[in-house]
Amino acid sequence: MKDDQLTPKERFRRLVAGEPIDRVPVALSASLYAAKVSGIPFREFWTDPDQSLRAQEWAAELHDWDDTPAYSYGWSDWAGWDFGGEVTIPDKDIGFPFVSERPVRGLSDVDKLNVPDPWTAPVMSQRIRCAHLNMESIGKADLHFNITGMVASLAGNDLVLRWYRTNPAAVHTLYRKVMDYALRIIDVYVTEFGGENISVMETFPLDSQNMVSPQTFAEFGFVYNCELNQKLLSVGVKRVHLHLCGNHTASLPSWKQMSVPRRTVVSMGSDMDIKLTADFFGTDYIICGNVSTELLQSGTPEAVMASCREIILKLKDHPGGFILSPACSLPPLTPPVNVYAMLKAARTFGRYE
């Protein structure tokens, strides 16, 4: 079965370069899954970068998937901690940290917010450490941005979503503070690692039409993410991955206007029509997705293979290139045989002549 002709690293290099590859690559974003199969408690995964990275490396070797271990210290609701709030890291078997005391609880807190120093902030300081570990291990430093998510982490989803309508100026102020922090973070990474060695993943769940209108996205999330990507381009970042969580179909034209490097990866969840989106983005983008995470967690390996086959046959010949991946991060409760089924599907249906 495993008669691949290229190593994962070589496969990805060729894919990005637009050169022929042996089969459709498989990328799993399997951080928590790695913790689960390694027997590492989630709390330790969140708080011990060394353990976290080792878990991801072992899981990658177990399954021989194509993506490399990413940053290990991160979850969606983190920025509020860095800006002075408090976080709860659950002790449960499976649990995600979350900001339990927001630094912004009302309008009067907005202007008082101070932009943190990445070197001393609780999350970013650990992420910088993880990035050093990644750099030593695989020669790249990972960064993850979810700009609107960071804004929501400061004040909570409920307040920010309301303020879009009732106090848009306050939301712009929050975005500005988040952006100033993001720019500081980028400067630190460029100094530490060099722009060409930075790999950036950007996610946008709160910018989808499941949450806000295309107009709201255009006025807020789009503007600031354009600024982010312009900065990334200006410092020489060449590897960007945009993950479109939720339905972004109505705002696709905006996405195409965002300045990102050629061969940027665009992945998406189950809410998007992957073929339509791939055709829209065209040849300069690598498309990635979008096996249902519910299927991966609860379905049979046969059903996983069937779904992967359908996706692969639709996308394997996308001119920009295609990567098979889950619709979101690989659920930690995914049965290992379903992970194997994804890889088997890529090797069975995704071969290139």
Add this chain to the structure above:
Amino acid sequence: MSDQSVNEEAILKELANSVVSLNEDRAASLSREAVERGVDAYKAISEGLARGMETIGEGYEKGIYYVPDLLVAADAMYAGINVLRPHFDEQRSRDSHAGCGVIGVIEGDTHDIGKNLVMIMLEAAGFRMVDLGRDVPPRRFVEAAAKEGADVICISSLITTAMPTMEDVISALKTEGIREKVKVMVGGACVSPAFAKKIGADAYAHNAAAAVRTARLMLKNA
């Protein structure tokens, strides 16, 4: 139609409009005016404020309104309800309820936007809702349902890791011997009709507006 009826109809319409226009202050001041003019408080809610929320809900399903609009409209609705509540008969209110629901985000998950939207829309539709919050252990759903005499339990989860725990709510209902007395509706980004069926839930709703239709249908067929 008498002048009083015309006036009442106009106030009810304006109450609805205050919600649709996301105007919290106007909803509160109109509610005070309704009280002063002797409009039945419960009617002012059910045929005024809640109608406005229903319009917003319909628009949300059509992609005209989005989550920010629902939340701010709900704030307007509740601002009016808070003015009117002291003026209506609680017992009559209970007797007039479309049903009683217990709602929460399942243990292991803290994403609650969807749950909050469903609760708002069910309350606007006349359901008495008991909000258990987020990261709710299965037993709490069952205990609350038993205590409140709930007709429906609504369970939400955004993440796959928490989904299996939803089934524990249904198991706990069976253990307590009250499974047949309460309907279970599930929803959330990763949840599907197939999953709902697999765990033995009675229904799945893909958004807040659908949750209202589903709840009404479930109780009608009960």
